[in-house]
Amino acid sequence: MVVTGFIHHTPSLNKLIAHVLSMGSLGVAYAYSVFTHTLELDILTWNTMLRGFVNSDMPRRALRSYIEMLQWSRIVPDRFTFPSLLKGCALSLEFKVGKVLHGQIVKNRLGSDLYIETTLLNMYASCGDLNSARFLFEKMGHRNKVVWTSMISGYTRNHCPKEALVMYEKMVEDGFSPDEVTMATLVSASAELKDLGVGMKLHSRIQEMGMKICAVLGSALVDMYAKCGDLKTARQVFDNMSERNVYTFSALIFGYVKNNRSTEALQLFREMVGASNVHPNEVTILAVVSACAQLGDLETGRWIHDYITRTEQDCSVSLSNALIDMYSKCGEIDAAKRIFDSMSKRDLISWNSLVNGLALHGLGREALTRLRLMQMTDLQPDEITFIGLLTACSHAGLVQEGKKLFHEMEALYGIRPKLEHYGCMVDLLCRAGHLVEAREFIQAMPLQPNGAIWGAMLGACRVYNDLELGEESARCLLELEPTNDGVYILLSNIYARRKMWNEVKKVRELMNEKGIQKTPGYSSVVIDNITHSFLAGDCSHPEITEIFKMLRQVREKLKQAGYVADISEVLLNIDDNKKEESVSQHSEKLALCYGLLKSKPGRKIVILKNLRVCSDCHTMIKLISKIYRRQITLRDRIRFHHFKDGVCSCRDYW
Helix, strand or coil: CCCCCHHHCHHHHHHHHHHHHCCCHHHHHHHHHHHHCCCCCCHHHHHHHHHHHHHCCCHHHHHHHHHHHHHHCCCCCCCCHHHHHHHHHHHHCCHHHHHHHHHHHHHCCCCCCHHHHHHHHHHHHHCCCHHHHHHHHHHCCCCCHHHHHHHHHHHHHCCCHHHHHHHHHHHHHCCCCCCHHHHHHHHHHHHHHCCHHHHHHHHHHHHHCCCCCCHHHHHHHHHHHHHCCCHHHHHHHHHHCCCCCHHHHHHHHHHHHHCCCHHHHHHHHHHHHHHCCCCCCHHHHHHHHHHHHHHCCHHHHHHHHHHHHHCCCCCCHHHHHHHHHHHHHCCCHHHHHHHHHHCCCCCHHHHHHHHHHHHHCCCHHHHHHHHHHHCCCCCCCCHHHHHHHHHHHHHHCCHHHHHHHHHHHHHHHCCCCCHHHHHHHHHHHHHCCCHHHHHHHHHHCCCCCCHHHHHHHHHHHHHCCCHHHHHHHHHHHHHHCCCCHHHHHHHHHHHHHCCCHHHHHHHHHHHHHCCCCCCCCEEEEEECCEEEEEECCCCCCCCHHHHHHHHHHHHHHHHHCCCCCCCCCCCCCCCHHHHHHHHHCCHHHHHHHHHHHHCCCCCCEEEEECCCCCHHHHHHHHHHHHHCCCCEEEECCCCEEEEECCEECCCCCC
16 A cells, blocks of 8 residues: 555545554554554544544543644544544543533534434443433433433443333333343343342343343343342353353352352352353452352362462452452461562552451451551551451450550541440450450440340350359340340350259250250361361261261370360250260361361361350360371361461460
């Protein structure tokens, strides 16, 4: 074209630029080079270049070029100039620029052009100005399907799902049938409302219209069913889709995680990376990292971290924060600290994730040290930071430090304590045995104490064997949570320790009258990426014979080491031998025996338990760590316990 002179033929030049622009980022750079070396540019060439920038995800570059056009040429924008620029404003959320463009549209008398009106409406909706978008919509005499969909989409994107659904009804009344894009937007609106009934009606409408479940529409349906808790239908829609993309997989994985079905989330993720052509994005990775944190699945968590590194994915602040949380909840606080320390940029969530992780592991003094380091940055602690710090003080027995922090919250940072902060303080005092002071603290509170506060008080009364305060705490707690099985169990514990068997019997009878069942204790251990769960006295595991054989062997070695079972927490009026047999089959002991059987010698064993670990199991695991020379990590409902060489990281303070 240069040799023949056709480079100066405007129609040919425009076709060349348009073709090159479709070839990606390198094409954009080359097209712009040709563009800048052209002597005679007309509005069509400018429009082609502006559209190319926007379509190549360079909206701000398009806006700068438009300013250059106005400054350095006499070319006047036409009806094809503004739609690309308005789309660029919508993509980059340049609301002020969009309003200036609107003024120029009016000045150039192009406001009645339907294409411009539609892109203008979409710009206002994308930038969150729904009033202006609605005003434009009402002014239009010629509304088509695209206009209706733009308005519905605007409401959905700006978290006004009810308005989006009302707009849909008006669209149908006006005689327009929705297309796949409209229906996907409406399904997303019902997902935000978590209204399964509306979502199912929309799904039925899609089927009645014979619409093909494309990747976009299918992803919206999967997401809606998952958010509404109907994972069975979400999976059916997913399985019936002929075409799936990263959003489809992410929607179902995220749904599994949110509904505490993390095992299925991880299975689907392995299917995604192993058998499909779909590559996970950051949303997918965040969901599966959360799944590992829920399950305490350290092996899979490490594999996912390795996958991130191996695939050279950009480890954003959000992803780093999720990894800190995951490693903390999987028992590897040192790995969490390494990730935090390696971050070039941190936000408040980064600090809070680390502080909460340190609290979970009982590292109170280090949490306070991190607070001092945080104070040297531009960030200030918030209410979540103080929950983590006060919890850290509580788990480490740092009473005076906790009191000081509680005072500084409002005095130095202007953060008014909430119930959670008062609860942390009661827990701090109770764990340290300051029960009278804790009771006085509750009485002086400006807020009504909740169940968590009375629960902390009742739990401490069991530990320190305070019958009077225990009965008062139980009465107050039952008024707030009459079906809480933990209240009855803790009160029974207090009576059982004093051998008040008639009172234990009355509590049991009261539970039976109200139909309250004790929450069963269960523990899990991950071996070769498979989670094995156990209930107390469980005989359902396929290898239970070998597990009980290992348990007998362990008990023999413990007795040789001088171990005597602590049966003080057995609530039944039975002989001591039966009590000892009962405590020997607690779920964490079965999980530990399976870990000893199946894990490689010297390998750390990580156990998760849904309830608080009992004193007998705690003593027993300490001895096992020494006898078998194993590091054992136990995460109970409250915190982590790291056992090594006969010692626990909690220093028997939990």
